[in-house]
Amino acid sequence: xxxxxxxxxxxxxxxxxxxIISGLIIVAGLVSAISKGGYKLSVEFKGGxxxxxxxxxxxxxxxxxxxxxxxxxxxxxxxxxxxxGDEYIIKIGGVEETNYAxxxxxxxxxxxxxxxxxxxxxxxxxxxxxxxGFEGATMLSVEADSIPEIEGLTARMKENGYGILEATKTTSxxxxxxxxxxxxxxxxxxALKAELVKDFPERTIEIRxxxxxxxxxxxxxxxxxxxxxxxxxxxxxxxxxxxxxxxFAVGAVLSLAHDVLVTVGLFSIFNREISLFVVAALLTIVxxxxxxxxxxxxxxxxxxxLRRRESYEGMLNVSINETLSRTIITVITVFIVTMFLLFMxxxxxxxxxxxxxxxxxxxxxxxxxxxSALVVEWQNRITNRxxxxxxAA
Amino acid sequence: xxxxDRIRAITSAIVIALSLWFLWPTYRLATMSxxxxxxxxxxxxxxxxxxxxxxxxxxxxxxxxxxxxxxIDDSQxxxxxKRDVLDRALEIVRNRVDQFGVSEPTIQKEGTKRxxxxxPGLTDPDRAKRLLGQTAMLEWRLIRQQDEVAxxxxxxxxxMRRVSGDSLVxxxxxxxxxxxxxxxxAKSAPAAKAMPGESLFAGTKGADELPLNVPLETVDKTKPxxxxxxxxxxxxxxxxxxxxxxxxxxxxxxxxxxxMPKDSEFMWFDEWMxxxxxxxxxxxxxxxxxxxxxxxxxxxxxxxxxxxxxxQRSVAFTFNRKGGRELARFTGDNVGRFTAIILDGKIxxxxxxxSKIPDGxxxxxxxxxxxxxxxxxIILRAGALPVTMFTREERTVGPSLGSDSIRQGLRAxxxxxxAVVIFMMVYYQLAGVIATLxxxxxxxxxxxxxxxxxxxxxxxxxxxxxxxxxxAVDANVLIYERIREExxxxxxxxxxxxxxxxxxxxxxxxxxxTTLITAIALWQFGTGPIKGFATTLSIGILTSMxxxxxxxxxxxxxxxxxxxxxxxx
Numbered sequence: 001x002x003x004x005x006x007x008x009x010x011x012x013x014x015x016x017x018x019x020i021i022s023g024l025i026i027v028a029g030l031v032s033a034i035s036k037g038g039y040k041l042s043v044e045f046k047g048g049x050x051x052x053x054x055x056x057x058x059x060x061x062x063x064x065x066x067x068x069x070x071x072x073x074x075x076x077x078x079x080x081x082x083x084x085g086d087e088y089i090i091k092i093g094g095v096e097e098t099n100y101a102x103x104x105x106x107x108x109x110x111x112x113x114x115x116x117x118x119x120x121x122x123x124x125x126x127x128x129x130x131x132x133g134f135e136g137a138t139m140l141s142v143e144a145d146s147i148p149e150i151e152g153l154t155a156r157m158k159e160n161g162y163g164i165l166e167a168t169k170t171t172s173x174x175x176x177x178x179x180x181x182x183x184x185x186x187x188x189x190x191a192l193k194a195e196l197v198k199d200f201p202e203r204t205i206e207i208r209x210x211x212x213x214x215x216x217x218x219x220x221x222x223x224x225x226x227x228x229x230x231x232x233x234x235x236x237x238x239x240x241x242x243x244x245x246x247x248f249a250v251g252a253v254l255s256l257a258h259d260v261l262v263t264v265g266l267f268s269i270f271n272r273e274i275s276l277f278v279v280a281a282l283l284t285i286v287x288x289x290x291x292x293x294x295x296x297x298x299x300x301x302x303x304x305x306l307r308r309r310e311s312y313e314g315m316l317n318v319s320i321n322e323t324l325s326r327t328i329i330t331v332i333t334v335f336i337v338t339m340f341l342l343f344m345x346x347x348x349x350x351x352x353x354x355x356x357x358x359x360x361x362x363x364x365x366x367x368x369x370x371x372s373a374l375v376v377e378w379q380n381r382i383t384n385r386x387x388x389x390x391x392a393a
Numbered sequence: 394x395x396x397x398d399r400i401r402a403i404t405s406a407i408v409i410a411l412s413l414w415f416l417w418p419t420y421r422l423a424t425m426s427x428x429x430x431x432x433x434x435x436x437x438x439x440x441x442x443x444x445x446x447x448x449x450x451x452x453x454x455x456x457x458x459x460x461x462x463x464x465i466d467d468s469q470x471x472x473x474x475k476r477d478v479l480d481r482a483l484e485i486v487r488n489r490v491d492q493f494g495v496s497e498p499t500i501q502k503e504g505t506k507r508x509x510x511x512x513p514g515l516t517d518p519d520r521a522k523r524l525l526g527q528t529a530m531l532e533w534r535l536i537r538q539q540d541e542v543a544x545x546x547x548x549x550x551x552x553m554r555r556v557s558g559d560s561l562v563x564x565x566x567x568x569x570x571x572x573x574x575x576x577x578x579a580k581s582a583p584a585a586k587a588m589p590g591e592s593l594f595a596g597t598k599g600a601d602e603l604p605l606n607v608p609l610e611t612v613d614k615t616k617p618x619x620x621x622x623x624x625x626x627x628x629x630x631x632x633x634x635x636x637x638x639x640x641x642x643x644x645x646x647x648x649x650x651x652x653m654p655k656d657s658e659f660m661w662f663d664e665w666m667x668x669x670x671x672x673x674x675x676x677x678x679x680x681x682x683x684x685x686x687x688x689x690x691x692x693x694x695x696x697x698x699x700x701x702x703x704x705q706r707s708v709a710f711t712f713n714r715k716g717g718r719e720l721a722r723f724t725g726d727n728v729g730r731f732t733a734i735i736l737d738g739k740i741x742x743x744x745x746x747x748s749k750i751p752d753g754x755x756x757x758x759x760x761x762x763x764x765x766x767x768x769x770x771i772i773l774r775a776g777a778l779p780v781t782m783f784t785r786e787e788r789t790v791g792p793s794l795g796s797d798s799i800r801q802g803l804r805a806x807x808x809x810x811x812a813v814v815i816f817m818m819v820y821y822q823l824a825g826v827i828a829t830l831x832x833x834x835x836x837x838x839x840x841x842x843x844x845x846x847x848x849x850x851x852x853x854x855x856x857x858x859x860x861x862x863x864x865a866v867d868a869n870v871l872i873y874e875r876i877r878e879e880x881x882x883x884x885x886x887x888x889x890x891x892x893x894x895x896x897x898x899x900x901x902x903x904x905x906x907t908t909l910i911t912a913i914a915l916w917q918f919g920t921g922p923i924k925g926f927a928t929t930l931s932i933g934i935l936t937s938m939x940x941x942x943x944x945x946x947x948x949x950x951x952x953x954x955x956x957x958x959x960x961x962x
Contacts, residue, residue: 001820157469163469164468180783183783186522186787189787208793209788210787212784212788213785214784214786217785217786224919227918232913277853280926280927283914283915284860284930287908287911290904290907291867291905294907298904302896325877333816337806337809340859341860343805344805345801348852349852349855
C-alpha cells in the first residue's frame with residue numbers, strides 16, 4: 001500500500017501564500033489574546049485554588065453557584081466535569097490576602113501590645129515581582145489609642161512568631177506594617193468544602209482533587225515554562241547549526257516558534273486554558289515538529305551533493321517531495337494516538353491532546369511549507385546581495 | 394549470521410532480559426493476591442519492601458496523596474537564628490510526617506527557603522496540614538525508672554488479658570520463634586553510635602536482677618503485652634521491629650489507657666537499635682508528664698569537641714535565665730536518672746543526668762560523630778526557635794480520581810496502539826509486523842527503564858506513554874520509506890535494505906536528538922508530574938531508536954536472507 005507514489009508538488013513556490021496563511025492565523029491568535037486581556041492561564045500559573053468535587057448524585061450547577069455565592073466566591077468559575085452532572089471543578093483565581101492578613105496582624109498586635117484598641121485602616125496587597133526579587137507582601141496601616149515604640153513592638157511580635165518585613169510609625173496614633181504573604185489561598189479550599197457540605201446536606205461529597213497555588217509559585221511556574229521553551233529552542237538552534245548550517249537552524253527555530261504561536265493562539269480563540277500540561281504539549285510539539293524538519297533538511301543535505309546543477313529552490317522542492325510520504329505516515333500514527341487520547345483519555349488529558357492535535361497539524365505544515373521556505377528566502381537574499389555587489393565591482 | 398547481526402542479537406537479548414528482570418517485581422506484585430500479600434507482610438516484610446521498592450511506582454497524581462510546598466518565613470528571626478533555619482524546619486517536618494503513617498513520604502529542601510513534602514496515599518489532608526502547621530515543641534522529660542515501668546507493664550498485661558482475651562491475638566501474630574533467651578545486656582547494648590548517650594550508662598543492672606525476663610514463644614495470652622517485648626533490662630523496654638505496629642495499636646486501646654498512671658505516658662525512641670540476635674528493635678520508654686523542662690527556653694545549642702575523645706563530639710547547650718532555673722531544679726532533683734529529649738512527641742536522645750546544672754549551660758556528652766552532633770544541635774534549636782512556615786502550594790488528589798485516570802489512559806493507549814499496529818500492518822505488510830515487534834520491545838524496555846530508575850508513573854507520564862506508541866514507529870517508517878525508495882531505483886532487496894538502514898540511521902539520530910533536547914528542557918523546568926512526562930518521553934525516544942536500529946534491523950536481516958522475489962513492505 002502506498003499513499004504517495006512520486007509527488008512533485010511545488011511547496012517552495014507556494015511559500016508566499018503559506019507565509020500569509022501562517023501570518024493571518026498567528027495575528028488572529030494574538031488579537032484574540034490581546035482582546036481577552038492575555039492568555040487564559042490555569043490556576044497553576046495564575047495562583048489560586050481549584051477544587052474538584054463529586055456528589056453522589058447529580059446536582060444543579062445553579063445550586064453549586066449559589067452555594068459559592070453565599071461563601072463569598074461570586075467570581076468563582078464552575079465547570080462541569082464529565083457528563084453526569086455529579087462532578088464539578090471550581091476555580092477561584094488570585095485570592096486576596098488582605099482580610100486574612102488583617103486578622104493575623106491584629107492578633108499579633110493584641111498579643112504584643114494588648115488593650116490599645118487596634119484597628120486596621122487600610123490594606124494593600126503587593127503582588128510578587130520576581131524580576132526585582134520581590135516576594136510579595138501585604139501592606140497594612142493601623143490605628144490605636146497610642147502607638148508604642150515601634151522597634152520594641154516589632155521585636156515582641158517577632159518573638160511571638162509573627163513575621164514583619166517592615167514597620168513604620170506614621171503619626172502618634174498610626175503605623176504601617178508590611179507583612180509577608182500568608183498563603184490565604186490554602187484556606188479557600190477548606191472554606192469551600194465546608195460551605196458545600198453545609199449547603200448539600202443530603203448529598204455525600206467527595207473532594208477528588210484540590211490545587212492551591214500561591215501567587216509567587218504561580219509566577220515562578222510561568223517563568224519556568226518560558227525558560228523551558230526558550231532553552232529548548234536555543235538548544236535546537238545550536239544543534240541544528242552545528243549539524244547543518246546556521247540558515248537551516250534559523251529556519252527551523254522560526255518555524256517552531258510559528259508552531260507555538262499558532263497553538264497558543266488557537267487556545268485563546270477556542271477559550272481554552274493553558275496549563276503546565278499544555279506547555280508540556282507545546283514542547284512535545286516543538287520536539288516533534290523539529291523531527292520532521294530535520295528529516296527534510298537531512299534530505300536536502302544529501303541532495304545538495306547529488307543535484308548540484310539544479311536550482312536551490314528546485315532541490316529543496318525535490319527533497320520535500322521525496323520525504324513527504326514519510327512525513328505524512330509518521331503524522332498519521334501520532335495523530336491516531338492523539339485522537340484516542342482526545343476522545344478516550346479522560347478530561348484531564350483533553351487539553352493536552354487538543355494542543356497536541358493542533359500542534360501536529362501546524363508542525364507538519366510548518367515542516368513542509370515554512371522551514372525550508374525560510375531557508376530559500378535566506379539563500380535568495382545572499383545570492384541577490386552577491387548579484388547586486390558584482391556589477392558594482 | 395554475520396558479525397554485526399550477532400552483536401545486534403546479543404545486545405537485543407541483553408536488553409530484553411534486563412527489561413524483564415526490572416519488571417519482574419512489578420509483575421509479581423500486580424499478580425499477587427491480597428491474602429498472599431498480607432501473609433508475606435507478616436512472614437517476610439523485607440521481601441515485600443524490596444518488591445515495592447523495585448516495582449514501578451505510581452506518582453502522587455495517580456496514587457492519590459498530597460503535595461505541599463512549604464516556605465519558611467524568616468522575617469521574624471534574628472540574623473544568627475537564620476543560620477540553619479531550613480535544616481531546623483526540615484527536622485520538624487520530617488519528625489511530624491512520620492506520624493501520618495504514609496508509606497513513602499518524600500521530604501526535600503528546595504532552594505534556600507522551601508521544603509517540598511509529598512505524602513502518597515494520604516487520606517486526610519486536613520489532619521496533615523494541621524499537624525504540619527503546629528509550632529514545634531521540645532521538652533526534656535524524666536524517664537520513669539524500672540520498678541515503676543514494671544508495675545505499669547504488669548497492669549497492662551492484666552487489663553489486656555481481662556478485656557480482650559483472644560481477640561488480641563488475632564490482631565496479627567508476632568514472629569515469635571526467633572525470639573529466644575533474654576539478651577545479655579552487655580551485648581544487647583549495640584555499638585555506642587546507635588544510641589546517643591550510651592557512654593553515660595553506668596551502673597545498669599545485670600541480667601539476673603531483671604524483674605521481668607520474657608523469653609517468648611508466641612503472643613502469650615496470659616501476658617498479652619509483655620510477651621511482645623524483647624527485653625527489659627534498663628529503664629525501658631525494647632520492641633522487635635515486626636511487633637512495633639501491634640504494640641502501638643495495643644497502647645492506643647482504651648484498656649491500655651486505663652492501665653497508665655496519670656502522670657506518665659509511653660513514648661518511642663526515634664531510632665532503631667540492633668538486636669544481638671539479629672533484627673532491630675525500638676526502645677519504648679515511660680516518660681513523666683509532670684517532671685520536665687520546656688525546650689522553648691533554650692537559647693542555643695552547638696556541637697563541640699568531646700574532651701575525652703578528640704575524634705568525637707558532644708553538644709553544648711544554653712538556656713535563658715528562666716529555663717536555667719528550671720533546669721537547675723530539674724537536674725538537681727534527678728541526678729543519675731535518664732531524661733528524654735522529646736521533639737513533637739518523639740524521643741530524640743536520652744542522656745543521663747550526671748550532675749546538677751546550676752547555670753543553664755550544659756553539655757550532652759556522647760560519642761557523637763560530627764553529623765550526629767550537628768543533627769542533635771539542630772533538633773534542640775528546632776524546638777527552641779520555632780520557624781513559621783507558610784503553604785505556598787498544595788495539591789491533593791483522591792485515590793479514585795487516580796484510578797479513573799489510569800483506566801482511561803490505559804484504554805486510550807491500548808486502543809491507540811491497536812490502531813497504530815493495524816495501520817502499520819496494512820501499510821507495510823510483513824515489515825509492519827516487524828515494526829510491531831519493535832513497538833513491543835520499545836514499550837517493554839521503556840517500562841523496564843522506568844522501574845529501574847525508580848521513576849514514578851504520572852498522569853502526564855501516561856499521556857507520554859501513549860504518545861510514545863505513536864512516535865516509536867517513526868524510526869521504522871523513516872527506514873521503510875527509504876527502503877521503498879531504494880527499491881524503486883531497481884536495487885536488489887539486500888542492498889535496498891542495507892542502504893535504507895544505513896542512510897536512515899543518521900537522520901534518525903539527528904531528528905531524535907533534537908526531540909531529546911526539548912524533553913530535557915522540560916525535565917529541567919517542569920514540576921513533579923511534568924517531569925514524569927519528560928522522563929517517559931526521553932526514555933521512549935531512546936528505546937524506540939534502539940528497537941528500530943538494532944532489534945528490527947536484526948529481524949529484517951534474518952528475514953531478507955531468505956530468497957524472495959518481492960519484499961513485503
